[in-house]
Amino acid sequence: MLMFVALLSLLTVGSARKCKDIMVPVSLTAENAVFDIKAPITKIEVTSLFLNMAQQGRDYSSLMQTGTKEISGDYNLAATYCEPDHGPGRELQIMTHGVGFDRRYWDFPHNNYNYSYVEKAVDEHGYSTLTWDRLGIGASSKGHPIDEIQVYLEIAALCELTKQATSGKIAGSYTNFDRVIHIGHSFGSVMTYALADMYPGMTDAIILTGFTHVFSYIPLFLVGNNFIPVKDSPILAGKYPTGYVASASTTSMFVNFFSDGDFDPEMLELSYIMGQPAAPAELLTVGAPVMKKSGYTGPVLVITGEHDLPFCGSDCYATDSLDGTLPSLLDASKEYFPHASRFNTSVVPGAGHGLNYGYSHTFTFNSMLDFLSE
Numbered sequence: 001m002l003m004f005v006a007l008l009s010l011l012t013v014g015s016a017r018k019c020k021d022i023m024v025p026v027s028l029t030a031e032n033a034v035f036d037i038k039a040p041i042t043k044i045e046v047t048s049l050f051l052n053m054a055q056q057g058r059d060y061s062s063l064m065q066t067g068t069k070e071i072s073g074d075y076n077l078a079a080t081y082c083e084p085d086h087g088p089g090r091e092l093q094i095m096t097h098g099v100g101f102d103r104r105y106w107d108f109p110h111n112n113y114n115y116s117y118v119e120k121a122v123d124e125h126g127y128s129t130l131t132w133d134r135l136g137i138g139a140s141s142k143g144h145p146i147d148e149i150q151v152y153l154e155i156a157a158l159c160e161l162t163k164q165a166t167s168g169k170i171a172g173s174y175t176n177f178d179r180v181i182h183i184g185h186s187f188g189s190v191m192t193y194a195l196a197d198m199y200p201g202m203t204d205a206i207i208l209t210g211f212t213h214v215f216s217y218i219p220l221f222l223v224g225n226n227f228i229p230v231k232d233s234p235i236l237a238g239k240y241p242t243g244y245v246a247s248a249s250t251t252s253m254f255v256n257f258f259s260d261g262d263f264d265p266e267m268l269e270l271s272y273i274m275g276q277p278a279a280p281a282e283l284l285t286v287g288a289p290v291m292k293k294s295g296y297t298g299p300v301l302v303i304t305g306e307h308d309l310p311f312c313g314s315d316c317y318a319t320d321s322l323d324g325t326l327p328s329l330l331d332a333s334k335e336y337f338p339h340a341s342r343f344n345t346s347v348v349p350g351a352g353h354g355l356n357y358g359y360s361h362t363f364t365f366n367s368m369l370d371f372l373s374e
């Protein structure tokens with residue numbers, strides 16, 4: 001098997017993927033949460049909101065939720081479809097980025113695309129890939145930061161995007177993929193989890209990166225980000241509606257996404273310069289979709305950095321708070337997938353939360369691609 005993989009990489013040296021940026025119009029409907037919270041406008045309002053959300057011993061989101069409301073609308077999703085030089089792959093990977101990034105997270109240009117998962121998946125392994133800016137982020141349609149841009153509507157967007165990609169409606173995409181794989185990072189993993197649970201027929205394998213079922217360390221992320229109003233961000237002012245919140249500095253990015261010794265300082269700079277804000281309601285709704293067991297029956301990989309701050313409190317092996325018998329915090333997800341055909345975990349040595357941006361990305365990408373080829 002190893003020899004075969006090595007041979008395959010030799011054969012594909014010099015190949016270059018073909019990628020196409022596309023805009024996908026979608027009509028979406030979702031049952032969103034209604035919060036008794038105003039979009040935070042000033043620095044003081046933003047900090048107060050996140051201090052409230054991070055307060056231990058109470059569930060601020062639930063306390064502030066007064067009900068649910070059906071929300072519908074027409075939106076555009078910005079996506080990039082890639083395939084090998086010689087034509088579509090037999091399998092399609094659909095990737096959903098997390099908070100702080102956009103679809104470039106999966107195909108990062110720094111150092112001649114050395115950090116690009118897409119390049120490896122397409123050029124070395126022959127997959128087709130579809131990356132997209134989550135609804136509300138990057139070049140996709142923006143929306144109201146409390147009422148509209150919530151995990152629920154974004155899950156509806158992932159579902160619609162998948163339908164269009166597999167029915168040939170996305171320009172250049174092949175209709176007959178043997179297998180459709182969904183991969184998420186962080187918030188995108190929550191969405192991937194929800195998709196596989198709600199529409200099990202839509203996906204044949206899932207990879208949840210930068211994720212665990214342990215949500216007790218999310219408050220570190222919420223305060224560690226040093227969120228400021230998007231209008232006060234030198235990078236993002238003018239690009240998003242009022243009420244979105246952005247990272248204040250490279251220090252915020254370091255705290256939440258990087259791990260000491262595992263990164264090129266230029267990557268830290270770039271992560272900030274190319275970073276994206278969040279809608280507060282994304283963070284208010286992030287936990288809900290994964291707190292129920294999944295009916296999904298395909299294979300699952302959970303892969304997370306050893307020093308992931310939001311999902312491991314910076315140590316995925318410290319499991320005493322849960323049940324000291326689990327090998328790592330990632331294994332807490334196993335009971336949520338009682339019907340999965342296969343459940344695997346991989347703790348990436350030395351990595352932080354932003355897996356694709358660390359030196360350890362080679363370990364990460366190999367684990368993901370090995371899992372998919374098993």
Ligand SMILES: *[C@@H]1O[C@H](CO)[C@@H](O)[C@H](O)[C@H]1NC(C)=O
Nearest residue numbers: 340341342343344345371374
């Ligand atoms: C993945 O999980 C299956 C059981 O679900 C196990 O048999 C297999 O050895 C695991 N693979 C790795 C690489 O851990």
Ligand SMILES: *[C@@H]1O[C@H](CO)[C@@H](O)[C@H](O)[C@H]1NC(C)=O
Nearest residue numbers: 111114115358359360361362
């Ligand atoms: C790509 O990244 C890996 C891991 O950080 C490193 O070992 C390798 O030297 C890099 N390659 C290039 C061409 O920069």
